[in-house]
Amino acid sequence: MTEIPEHLLKKAAAARAAKAGGEAPADDAAPAAGDAPAAAAAAPAAVEKKKAAPAPLPTLDEAVAKPVVDIPVVAAAKARKRVPYWAATVLALLPLWGVIYVFSVQPPPAGETDPFVIGKEVYTANCAGCHLPSGAGSSAGGTGQQLNEGHALETFKDPLAQVYWEHFGSEGGARPDGTYGDGTPRNVNDLTANMGAFDTLSPEEMAAVVIYIREEMNDATPEDDPNFNSELFAADPKAMAALVEEVAALKPNDPDSVSTVEGAESN
Numbered sequence: 001m002t003e004i005p006e007h008l009l010k011k012a013a014a015a016r017a018a019k020a021g022g023e024a025p026a027d028d029a030a031p032a033a034g035d036a037p038a039a040a041a042a043a044p045a046a047v048e049k050k051k052a053a054p055a056p057l058p059t060l061d062e063a064v065a066k067p068v069v070d071i072p073v074v075a076a077a078k079a080r081k082r083v084p085y086w087a088a089t090v091l092a093l094l095p096l097w098g099v100i101y102v103f104s105v106q107p108p109p110a111g112e113t114d115p116f117v118i119g120k121e122v123y124t125a126n127c128a129g130c131h132l133p134s135g136a137g138s139s140a141g142g143t144g145q146q147l148n149e150g151h152a153l154e155t156f157k158d159p160l161a162q163v164y165w166e167h168f169g170s171e172g173g174a175r176p177d178g179t180y181g182d183g184t185p186r187n188v189n190d191l192t193a194n195m196g197a198f199d200t201l202s203p204e205e206m207a208a209v210v211i212y213i214r215e216e217m218n219d220a221t222p223e224d225d226p227n228f229n230s231e232l233f234a235a236d237p238k239a240m241a242a243l244v245e246e247v248a249a250l251k252p253n254d255p256d257s258v259s260t261v262e263g264a265e266s267n
């Protein structure tokens, strides 16, 4: 153990005595008991000394902290509910929301009411396998009938007659004797292959693919098909779709009933 030097012990004792209210004992202090009265007597003197000390001058800090009476506007501003901190995050994200909003309300991209765009999509996905992308069909090795070079226009004078054929296919789209179309007669036995019913296409898709085959593949003009064409489709696809639905509601194997539909060209 380290020896604590005598003078340090004395210093500690003096500090304890001072804390207890007494004055620091002299270096050659007597034992604590003998010193007690002296310390007690010294205590009041110390208190007296403290009281007598002049009040400290206010520091700069205290001067600033001194309460200021707010003018009414300031008081009102302080009492008002604060804008919450999360509002900053919301504000920062507003431009992002704006971008999302603009993109969500933008008019549909060009093409959504363009029968040639929709029609080509439908044709490529459902018809080109048999009729070939050009529509050359059996004339170029396809299993489907030729559609281009005026072929489909010769077979179907009325676009609604073509709608009927495509909706019911080879089985339901022909008369009981196998003939189909309202123009140059064709027969389902002309080719070995047969065509399925495309009643799963939406009315808009059906309208678009018929218009695509007639106007794009065969260069028909809107004037050639005054009740069912690309201009009417672009202006009001639903009106064209409504005509398709009327044709689809007809009975199968009766292509001549198309003439009863309002909007049929034979009307």
Ligand code: HEC
Pocket: 122, 123, 126, 127, 128, 129, 130, 131, 143, 144, 145, 146, 147, 151, 152, 153, 155, 156, 162, 165, 166, 170, 186, 187, 188, 189, 190, 191, 192, 193, 194, 195, 196, 198, 209
């Ligand atoms: C499985 C092959 C196949 C597919 C797929 C097919 N067709 Fe056909 N299509 C035929 C055949 C075969 C004929 C001729 C009729 C027959 O022999 O039954 C025909 C005839 C036609 C005709 C009449 C052409 C004419 O002038 O005689 C049109 C129009 C037509 N198809 C349109 C379409 C459209 C539109 C689609 C797609 C939605 C389609 N076809 C899908 C095989 C197909």
